[in-house]
Amino acid sequence: MSSTTDESTGIWATIKGAPLPVKALLVGVFVNKLGWFLQVFLVLFLTTSKGFTDVQAGTALGIYGGGSVIGLIIGGSLSDKVGPRAAVMISMFGMAAFVLGIAYVPSYTAVLIVVALAGAVGQFYRPASAALLTELTPKNRQVMIFAVYRLAMNLGTTAAPLIGAALVAISWNLLFIGEALAALAYATVAIIALPGRKPPAVADDTVDDTAAPEPKGGYLAVLRDYKYVLFLVCMFINAAIYMQYLAVLPLHMKSEGLSTWWFSAVVALNGFIVITCELLVTKVVQHWPARIVAIIGFVLLGGGLAFYALPGGVAIFVIGTLLWTLAEIIAGPTMFAYPGMAARPKLLGRYVGSAHAMFGLGSALGPFLGVWVWNNAGTRVWVWCGVAGAIGVVLAYFGMSSGADTAAEEPAVDITPASEPLPSESS
Structure with a gap:
């Protein structure tokens, strides 16, 4: 490049x-x-x-x-x-x-x-x-x-x-x-x-009347895109296991005799790295195929959480946090940009909305599932997070485009400014 x-x-x-x-x-x-x-x-x-x-x-x-x-x-x-x-x-x-x-x-x-x-x-x-x-x-x-x-x-x-x-x-x-x-x-x-x-009635005369009509069925039309449905499951898994740092991690650290201060420290470490480093990392990975970025993200997310299952005290929690934080800053922007890349133009909002909804559903259900597994299986919850990350790798491989997405190359929705352009826009 x-x-x-x-x-x-x-x-x-x-x-x-x-x-x-x-x-x-x-x-x-x-x-x-x-x-x-x-x-x-x-x-x-x-x-x-x-x-x-x-x-x-x-x-x-x-x-x-x-x-x-x-x-x-x-x-x-x-x-x-x-x-x-x-x-x-x-x-x-x-x-x-x-x-x-x-x-x-x-x-x-x-x-x-x-x-x-x-x-x-x-x-x-x-x-x-x-x-x-x-x-x-x-x-x-x-x-x-x-x-x-x-x-x-x-x-x-x-x-x-x-x-x-x-x-x-x-x-x-x-x-x-x-x-x-x-x-x-x-x-x-x-x-x-x-x-x-x-509105369609005021579209200019240069619009091609042979263009494809708006797809019927709303979200059903999105669900007919079977590859994208696999990506939606990826979003759910991503959120569900990601949320364990708020649900299970404090319980695990407490059981190891570590104070709340240590939990706060690892959470603060994550926030600091995301805010200071995500743009710099994105500058590099934005040029990679979205599927590869997502796969790397799932490997690091699942691996980082599975790392918590190892013995070793504070060092294990710090290293595990660094691994899944790296997953967040590598894959986060791409995962949330991908719905727009994969969307059919007339369904852009629904493609985006379904991805956000699946991430939100994973965020809501993940803590309940994680705490339930923790109460019944202890630290093996982290092994299951690793397994879920591996499933995410497979789903991302089959559900995401390997190269340029053809749907994203279609003309964007016609928009016009709400008011006259400001001087800075016309330069």
């Missing part, structure tokens, strides 16, 4: 060369994640401020997670039907309203309803944002732009608990007001800077 190509897909070249809507989207997502308080503080709010039991609070958190998975599926369909910009606006305005409602609804039943709606509506934006990044970014820069997108989200979610703790020290209501304002900020970005989509 030529050095010119390498430079054109570098970190700063990708950010600088991104159109204004992409830059605005990245800023909007970052600001929105700065206000990501609800999932972090929901249990504390319901137990300390509302007076509900631990079980009731945990149930509410689980319902929020379930609503989030459903919201990702709906968000993908919504993005295809009304366009990413409208889907983001609906998501953020709805999230602002429901988050504020949680603080004021009078009964536990009402809390569950509003929490479920907040979880669902608040996730509409994710498939829409990812679809828009795909539509507006050249193919050779898509993995890098998703790495930048992940960085924006990681920075926001890292800072959010600290900001939330400061707000809670003043008032619980201020916490919910803060999250609502963050959502409204992203909605404002969508209104001002994100592009709208031309």
Whole structure:
């Protein structure tokens, strides 16, 4: 590969060369994640401020997670039907309203309803944002732009608990007001800077009338893409075993007589490496075939978690964490960019939404499965994580493209700016 190509897909070249809507989207997502308080503080709010039991609070958190998975599926369909910009606006305005409602609804039943709606509506934006990044970014820069997108989200979610703790020290209501304002900020970005989509009736006369019609069946059309279904299973497995660092790892370290400080240290090590190194690693691996990147990721993820089964104390936990962290920074951007590469243009939102939903489902079910295996089989849970990683290798080999994806070469969805281009766009 030529050095010119390498430079054109570098970190700063990708950010600088991104159109204004992409830059605005990245800023909007970052600001929105700065206000990501609800999932972090929901249990504390319901137990300390509302007076509900631990079980009731945990149930509410689980319902929020379930609503989030459903919201990702709906968000993908919504993005295809009304366009990413409208889907983001609906998501953020709805999230602002429901988050504020949680603080004021009078009964536990009402809390569950509003929490479920907040979880669902608040996730509409994710498939829409990812679809828009795909539509507006050249193919050779898509993995890098998703790495930048992940960085924006990681920075926001890292800072959010600290900001939330400061707000809670003043008032619980201020916490919910803060999250609502963050959502409204992203909605404002969508209104001002994100592009709208031309309805079919106003498409210009140069459009080829012989082009393939919009595929029928919605998500059923996605499921008919059997190779992509294998990739969706990859996303589920990836998330399910990845989440064991939050579910089983603290239990294992505690059983070894290690303090909570050691667990916090290895989690912080992961976060530090992801934030500081992912873009640099992506600069190299973005040029590799997506299937190869995913296979390497599963080998390192499954191997890193299986490494925890070995005796050796703190060193084993540190080395294992380094291995699966390397998996995250190598494969993460590619795995989340791949749905846009594999999608049929008229189903872009659904392809993206289904991938996010499967990752969300794995994130929700993984901790329950991991703790159950830990309680029944002890450290063998890590061996099973290694086996799951090996299954992921096989699924990635058969389910992902080995080279240039033909579907991704079809024309992107027709979009037009929501307003007149700014001077910086016309240069």
